[in-house]
Amino acid sequence: MGPATRAGCGETCLNINIPCRGCFGPPPGVAGTGPKYLSALASLLRVEKDEEIKEVIDSIDDPAGYFYRFAQPSSILGQEKAKKHMED
C-alpha cells in the first residue's frame, strides 16, 4: 500500500515479510485510499482494451475490501464530508 498510506510504523510488517496493508490510513491530502491505490496499480498495467481491464479487475477478489481495508468509514464514496475534505 506504499503509495496510498502513511509511514511511521517502522515498516513492522515488511520487516517480517508481510505485505503492507495501509493500517496507518491515508497520507495528508488524500481523501480516499481506494482511488489512490487503484491509480498506483493502474500505472503499472499494460492493457489496451476494456476486456483486458476487466480481466485484471476480476483477478482481484474483493477489491473494495482490499483498497479500503482501514479507510472505508472515511471514504469519499457517497459522503458529504468528502467535499469539505477536498475543499480543505
Next chain:
Amino acid sequence: MSEKITINPITRLEGHGKIEIFLDDQGEVKDAFWQVVELRGFERFCIGRPAEEMTRIVPNICGVCPSAHHMAATKALDALYGVEPTPTARLIRQLEYNAFYIEDHYIHFFFLAAPDFVVGPDADPSERNILGVIGKVGKEVGLKVIEVRKRNREIIKLIFGKAPHPEGGLPGGVPRGITSEERKWIKETADYSVEFAQFALQLFKDVVLRNKKYLDMVLSEAYQLKTYYMALVDEDKKVNFYDGKVRVIDPDGNEYALFDPRDYIEFIGEWVEPWTYIKLTYLRKIGWKGLVEGDGTSLYRVAPLARLNVAEGMATPIAQKEYEEMFDTLGGKPVHNTLAMHWARLICALQAAEHNQLIASDPLLTSKDIRNMDLKLRNVGVGCVEAPRGTLFHHYETDDRGILTKVNLVVATQHNAAPICLSVKKAAQGLIKGPKVKEGLLNRVEMAFRAYDPCLSCATHSLPGQMPLTLTIRDKSGAIIRTLKRP
C-alpha cells in the same frame, strides 16, 4: 425476593461484566448471576473477508490474548489450505506461543490476581491493585515482573512483527526465520523466564500456602465446583499449549472423551440464555442440564487447573515436580478448588519457559525451511490451541476463492461461563448473609470469577440475532416524545 445486590462494574478482568445477587426474605443468597454486558461481532463481520486475513483480523478481538487467536487462526488456515507447517516453522510458532503464555499468565497473576492475596481480599480497594502489590513485595520484584514480560514480548515482536497484536500468521509456516545471533538472546530470555517462574511459584507458596487464612479459603466449599474438565494433550497425554488432541475427564477424573479438534462440534454444544451475551457451552452428548455441578452436570471447565487435571503430567521436568507437589498438597486429582487455578497458572508459565529453553537449543530452530507452500484450498478448516484461558477453537468455511462464508469461534471463557456463574453463586451463598454486605465480602465473590481469568471481549463475539435496544426520540428541547423498545 427482598433484596438485590449488584456489583457493577466487576474489576480486574478483561472486558465488561456485572454480578447480580438476589437475596430471599431471610437475607440469604437465593441466586446469583455473572452477566456479560458487552457484545462484539467477529463471527458476523469476518464473513466476506479473505480467509488469509483472519490472522490479522482476529488478534484485534482483544488486547490481552491476541496471540492465542492469531495462532488458532493460523492453524485453522493450515487446515483450510491442507498444509503441514515445516518442523522449523512449528518450532518458531511454539517459541512465540510460549513467550506469549509467559507474559499473559503473569499479567493475570501479578496485575489481576495478586492484589487479592498479596494486598489482601478485604484491603482498601484503592490499595488492591498492582501498585499495592509492588508496595508489599518491593520495587525489585515489580521490576522483575515488567522485565520478564518485556523480554518475552520481544520474542513475539521478532517473529510476528509486533506485540501484543501479532501480524504474520501464514498457512504452512511462519513469515521469517531465526538467526544464530537471535538464538543467543532467545536462550537468555528463556533461562531468565525459567528462573522467574520458579521465583513466582515460591512467592505464591510463601504468600498463599503458608498463610492459613488463605489456604483455608482455597480449600473452602465456597470456592469448589465439581465439573468435567477439558484441555489439549500431546501424544503422551501431557500438557500441550500448541497442538494435540482434546481430552475431557469426568468429575471423578476418568477419561470421558479424547477427540481430534476438528470434531469439536460432536462434543461441544452452545446454549443461549436471555440474561447474558455469552453463549454457554456444555457437553453435547450429555445434553444441557442447566447450571448444576456434580454427577448430573454437563458443564466442563477449561484453563490452567483444567489442563493439569486433564493431563497425566507436565511436558517438562521442573514443571512436573511442581505439578506433583500441587496435587499432593490439594489431595490428589482432580482438584475442584477454583482458587487453585492461580497455582496451576504459574506451573503452566514454568512449562512454557522450560519448553522455550529446549527450543532455543534445538539445531532445527535456525533452519531456513520455514514455509510449506503446498497450498490446496479445502473450503473448511478448524484450528485449535490451548489459549492461556483454555481451549480455543476457530472454524472457518470459504467459497472456492477463499472468501469466508462461515466463521465459528468457541473461546475459553465460553467454556467457563456457566461454571463461573455457579462459582459466583456458591461464593455468594457461602459468604453473604443479609443485605448489609461489606465491600471486602463482595470482592471475595469477585475472586470466584477472577480465578478463571475470564476474557469477555473474546467471549462475546457472536450476535444472538437481536440486540436489546432502547430508542429514545426527543424533541428540540430534549423532552422525550417517544420511546421504542426491543427486548
